[in-house]
Amino acid sequence: MTATDLADVEYVVHSLAQTAVDKEKEFGDLDAVVGDGDLGYSLARGFEKVLHDWDTFKRDDVATFLQQIALAISSRIGGTSGPLWGTAFLRASAAAKTVDTIDGAATVAMLRAAAEGIMARGGASMGDKTLLDALVPATDELDKQLAAGAPPAECRAAFAKTVRECADGTSTLQARRGRASYSGERSIGSPDAGAVAIAIIIENITGGWDKR
Amino acid sequence: MKKFLNDPQQFVSEMLEGLALANPDTLKYVPEYNLIMRADGPDQNKVSIVQGSGSGHEPAHVMIVGKGMLDAACPGDVFAAPPFDYVYETTKMMASPKGVLLLVNNYTGDKMVFDMAQEMSSAEGIQVQTLFINDDVSVEDSTYTIGRRGVAGNFFVIKAVGAAAERGADLKEVIRIGEKVNSVTRSMGVALTACTPPAKGSPLFELGDDEIEIGVGIHGEPGRRRAKMMTANEIVDEMLTPIVQDLPFSDGDRVALMVNGLGGTPISELYLLYGKAHRRLAEQGISVGRSYVGEYCTSLDMAGASITMVKLDDEIESLLMDPAEIPIRVF
Numbered sequence: 001m002t003a004t005d006l007a008d009v010e011y012v013v014h015s016l017a018q019t020a021v022d023k024e025k026e027f028g029d030l031d032a033v034v035g036d037g038d039l040g041y042s043l044a045r046g047f048e049k050v051l052h053d054w055d056t057f058k059r060d061d062v063a064t065f066l067q068q069i070a071l072a073i074s075s076r077i078g079g080t081s082g083p084l085w086g087t088a089f090l091r092a093s094a095a096a097k098t099v100d101t102i103d104g105a106a107t108v109a110m111l112r113a114a115a116e117g118i119m120a121r122g123g124a125s126m127g128d129k130t131l132l133d134a135l136v137p138a139t140d141e142l143d144k145q146l147a148a149g150a151p152p153a154e155c156r157a158a159f160a161k162t163v164r165e166c167a168d169g170t171s172t173l174q175a176r177r178g179r180a181s182y183s184g185e186r187s188i189g190s191p192d193a194g195a196v197a198i199a200i201i202i203e204n205i206t207g208g209w210d211k212r
Numbered sequence: 213m214k215k216f217l218n219d220p221q222q223f224v225s226e227m228l229e230g231l232a233l234a235n236p237d238t239l240k241y242v243p244e245y246n247l248i249m250r251a252d253g254p255d256q257n258k259v260s261i262v263q264g265s266g267s268g269h270e271p272a273h274v275m276i277v278g279k280g281m282l283d284a285a286c287p288g289d290v291f292a293a294p295p296f297d298y299v300y301e302t303t304k305m306m307a308s309p310k311g312v313l314l315l316v317n318n319y320t321g322d323k324m325v326f327d328m329a330q331e332m333s334s335a336e337g338i339q340v341q342t343l344f345i346n347d348d349v350s351v352e353d354s355t356y357t358i359g360r361r362g363v364a365g366n367f368f369v370i371k372a373v374g375a376a377a378e379r380g381a382d383l384k385e386v387i388r389i390g391e392k393v394n395s396v397t398r399s400m401g402v403a404l405t406a407c408t409p410p411a412k413g414s415p416l417f418e419l420g421d422d423e424i425e426i427g428v429g430i431h432g433e434p435g436r437r438r439a440k441m442m443t444a445n446e447i448v449d450e451m452l453t454p455i456v457q458d459l460p461f462s463d464g465d466r467v468a469l470m471v472n473g474l475g476g477t478p479i480s481e482l483y484l485l486y487g488k489a490h491r492r493l494a495e496q497g498i499s500v501g502r503s504y505v506g507e508y509c510t511s512l513d514m515a516g517a518s519i520t521m522v523k524l525d526d527e528i529e530s531l532l533m534d535p536a537e538i539p540i541r542v543f
Contacts, residue, residue: 074328075297082296083324090332121324123358 005102009062011212013069014054015205017047023200031193039081039193046077046085062102066093084118091117104146104155111139129173129187131194138163138202156206160199167191167199213408213415215513220411224267224289231274235539238278242305245298248274249284253306259377259386260284260306263315263370264299265322266291268409269430271540272366272509280536281374282315290409290512291431293321299329303340311339311383313390315370317362318346341383343390345369347399347520349458350427350435363430364472364509365397365520368532375534393528398458400451401435401518403428405476407511426450430474430511444481448488451519456496461521463497468504468532470520475510477517482506485517501529 020027020043028040050072057068066089074086095113099106115136124130141162145155168191175187218226228248232241240251254260260283263273273285286302288294299314306312312333316326326342333340347365354361373390381389403425406415416432419425424447427435439450461467471486473479486505493500501524509518522528 071297071300071332075295080321080324083328086296087328087331090328121327 002101006059006062006065008212009065009096009102010059011209012205013050013066015208015212016201017050019201019204020044020047020197021051023197026200027193027197030191030196033190033193039197042077042081043085043197046073046082049073049075061096063093063097066090066096080122084122087117087121088114104142104152108139108143108146111135111142115139124176127173128176129170129192129195131192131198133170133173133192134163134167134195134198137166156209160203160206163202164199167195170195213413215408215410217410220413223410224287227267227270228274228287231539238537239539245286245301245305246288246294247284247286247298247302247305248277249302249306250277250279253283254308255283256308257310258308258380259310259383260308260312261315261370261374261377261386262286262302262306262312263366264288264294264302264326265317266293266431268407268512269509271507272364273370275539276367276370278536278538280378280534281370281538283377290411293319293325296325296328299325300332303329303333303338304336307333307338307340309339311341313373313377313383313386314340314342315366315373315390316342316344317366318344318359319356319361320358321356339383341387343369343373343387343394345394347394347397348401348427348429349398349454350400350429354429354433356429356431356433361429361433363399363401363520364470364518365394365399365522367470367472367504367508368397368468368520368522368528369393371536372528372531374536375531378534389527389531393522396459396523396528397520398455398461399518399520400455401428401430401472401474401516402426402447402451403432403435403474403511403514403516404441405515406432407475407514409512424516427454428474428511428514428516430509432511432514444484445488448485448492448519451517452489452492455519455521456493456498459521459523461493461496461498461523465498466501466524466529467493467498468502468520468522468524468529469493469500470504470508470518470522472504472509472518472520473507474514474516474518475507476513476515479506482517485519489519502532 024040024044031039058064070086070089074082091113092110095110142159145158170192262284264286267287268290284306286294286298316322330342345362345366346360348361348363372393373386376386376389406417422441471482473482
């Protein structure tokens with residue numbers, strides 16, 4: 001564990017939180033197409049608390065920091081978003097506990113742990129038209145690029161490109177989980193709000209990486 | 213819609229404050245987490261029994277906190293799962309060397325919050341398990357749930373595990389009893405009117421003057437079908453037949469029979485329903501060992517009733533007969 005690791009993780013979480021707050025209306029409008037329109041509101045309230053409490057989080061190591069984020073988010077977000085995002089951070093924290101440094105492989109492990117946590121908590125599978133349909137293939141792509149020895153900048157670009165393509169690709173799927181599932185076939189033709197949100201969040205993280 | 217109300221946002225906290233003031237010797241109220249707990253808790257020599265759910269179902273669950281039943285209840289807002297930190301902090305506060313059992317009615321939002329609270333409390337070394345209650349026979353999937361809903365039958369699970377914990381059973385044994393009671397408990401409800409959440413101010417759904425909803429959920433979720441108004445005897449048959457067929461209950465069985473008011477139905481009508489249900493079961497050779505008539509799990513001001521049946525054996529009956537000291541006592 002190095003100071004740089006923690007600083008990078010802090011950058012990722014801060015960028016995510018800022019995007020969630022800045023894009024409240026956009027995420028809400030996306031969700032209103034087939035869901036109940038509360039995605040933007042829920043995420044903004046949860047991550048608003050993260051930004052508000054930013055200086056108070058314990059920073060002993062990456063795992064501790066992420067666990068504090070998990071607690072902060074899930075305390076504030078109602079409905080199902082709180083437990084889902086909270087679980088994602090909790091599982092990423094557990095994955096961070098098992099490594100000495102947050103390198104590419106550790107990043108992939110944390111992303112996979114987060115995705116598996118969301119799957120378990122929400123009972124969702126791939127193809128159910130959720131943010132998993134964007135996050136999981138993008139993580140696979142990142143893993144592939146790392147294994148091929150691609151330089152970090154190329155890995156980040158491939159990660160962002162895949163998450164966007166897959167988020168847009170959720171348009172063809174029919175929602176089977178969450179409030180959007182009540183609209184059945186009507187959900188076909190619009191992308192999943194959570195998947196698009198995660199794409200925008202990741203684009204902002206990778207886009208701002210060099211200026212972090 | 214007229215209601216006794218000040219600020220809809222304060223509806224739950226003002227109710228909890230009143231409850232605590234009315235029971236100063238037995239209950240403690242922790243406003244930060246909507247927590248109602250036994251004033252003498254947590255007892256370090258027994259398993260702590262905690263129930264969480266949305267508000268609006270009173271007396272469930274804040275008014276059945278007391279010796280022999282719940283050690284604590286942490287409600288959310290009306291018909292909303294408690295926020296995660298309420299459950300997490302409650303679990304930590306109720307921690308006992310013998311463990312904590314979290315009871316949850318099977319709704320998607322509640323399940324996620326409690327699963328996560330269990331995961332996080334376990335990580336901190338607290339011995340904690342979660343038990344989901346799903347006694348409603350009317351539908352398999354509903355608006356807020358995947359799988360069967362938990363309704364008034366949770367009273368029997370709470371009573372049995374509360375008694376077992378009070379007797380000193382360990383967490384594993386308490387869970388065995390809870391699962392056993394849940395597995396032999398079946399319920400079904402009928403709504404004559406919709407209910408009105410304080411913050412909404414208008415009925416939650418539309419139900420015509422001459423219509424009833426058969427198999428309604430305790431948040432007004434749709435049930436099996438909407439029907440024209442019928443006689444009380446016919447309504448009893450509409451509820452009782454699916455319950456009896458589901459377990460199934462059969463000739464020679466001994467049961468606990470509950471007729472539960474949903475909040476807006478007079479007790480006189482509940483006894484009228486009870487009489488018919490009792491006689492109908494007797495015709496089928498099913499005897500009633502223990503009977504319960506009144507309001508146990510309501511849906512705000514909804515007019516309607518639910519019937520719950522529990523198949524009794526010596527163990528369950530004995531646990532149901534153990535004493536309990538809770539705020540809805542009538543003496």
